[in-house]
Amino acid sequence: MSYILFGGTFDPIHFGHINIAKFALEKLSADKVIFIPSKNPRWKDPISSADRLNMINIALSGEKDFIISHFELDSTEPVNYSIDTIEHFVKLYPNEKLYFLIGFDQVDNLDRWHEIDKISKLVQIVAISRPSYPYNHELLKRYNVQVIQGKEYDVSSTDIRTLKSLYTPRGVIDYIVDHKLYFTKSVEAYMSSSRFLHSVSTAKLAYDIASSNGLDPTIAYIAGLIHDIAKERSDLKEIMEKHYPQYINMPSFIYHQFAGEYIARTFFKIDDERILEAIRVHTTGDRAMGKYAKILYAADKIEPTRNFDSKSLIEAMKSNLTSGFREVLKAQIEYYKSKNIDYSNNMQMRCFTYYLKEER
Known part of the structure; x- marks a missing residue:
């Protein structure tokens, strides 16, 4: 031998x-x-x-x-x-x-x-x-x-330790997060324990949806894990005024999606536009969204720790990203209506109109 x-x-x-x-x-x-x-x-x-x-x-x-x-x-x-x-x-x-x-x-x-x-x-x-x-x-x-x-593999352990990449088996990713290794402590420092649990659940579901649709699940996981890093910051308005002045008149509850992109880019040094776009529109959606943006938008809304039975929507997303995303959008509109939440801001309306136009 x-x-x-x-x-x-x-x-x-x-x-x-x-x-x-x-x-x-x-x-x-x-x-x-x-x-x-x-x-x-x-x-x-x-x-x-x-x-x-x-x-x-x-x-x-x-x-x-x-x-x-x-x-x-x-x-x-x-x-x-x-x-x-x-x-x-x-x-x-x-x-x-x-x-x-x-x-x-x-x-x-x-x-x-x-x-x-x-x-x-x-x-x-x-x-x-x-x-x-x-x-x-x-x-x-x-x-x-x-x-x-041999083939060159554009990944290093350093990339994984800093969340630049997660090109490693899913079990290893789960071990890293469960044992709070490497980047996990920094991610957790941005949010409360309940927010962190939501983010991990979103990341896991995004991974599964991406995998089921033949996409890179690690990209979806990174986007899911850090999508809410700005949600609980007190300086959102300052970040918006300095870096996203074109959106300053949008409702304040969506500021965190823009600030989250900013933190992902500047602190975590994320430069993959698929991840950045997904974070940037994860609350509102927008027209002509990329596949990973659709995955994160949906995973954020239907991940299992949310207080409703989302099994059918999860299965719809895993079965077919395009049709499943439309089902999630329709469910989100119904949710807004049931809670009397105003969803008439430009980005959300562009999203709903663009993807549900055949049914309107």
Whole structure:
């Protein structure tokens, strides 16, 4: 048999890690990939080993070709060098072919690795690279590095920790939020506990609706999680006057959708226009809304913690985004009428007219 040793901080693990492992497994015709989370990586300050390991277990559940090693996590050494890990697996699998997987960005520093000459003799170092790698790189030859060219995955653990992306399995997302890791504390700081619960419920439903309609559920989840970050702020008018003066004459109860977009853009550094649009119109809607804007508008209104039976509307949204959205709009109009709420502002009327015009 042959094994690929894949070490890393995995803080947290994401689909980039998983897809690279699957790609290497195929290209090298190996039998197993061994994920080796590090305990005390130099130059990094990860969250607890227990949380990282729990998320790895969640992410790799059901993956029969992946093994999770506790070797470095269980080590009592203050620093684990790659040579220590490699020697452990050489002793464990003395007659098997071992590959040691690295990113191409690590190749430049290979000559600074502790006992790199010994490493290159014990295992086959494999670097994952973009297609245009420098094949005459001196260190590739010196340490007999095998390069496999693969797809570039535009995601990093840093992106997930800062809510720039959530390109990781749903179970990992839920673990992060449930255990208040990474970005969760900042999101929670913007709102009361009840508002936070509503936001999480909205995010989960938005994820499910997007997934059912063949869309990226992580985009919908991010929009849902932070859609109400401005709802309870006391400086809404100031934000509106400075950044959205064209909407200052709109009813004040919708200010938070604009201020929410502002906070998402400036504090969380969200630059995905699909997320920003969804937040910007989640209360009122508007004409010609994008798909994720429709999802968030609906999820915000019908998420399960709302005090009414929304099962049929949820199923309608999951079944067909276009027709389900119209059903949600009709239900929202009925709600406004039952509560004598004035919904005649420009944006809401544009939304209702645009999407329900066939029935008016």
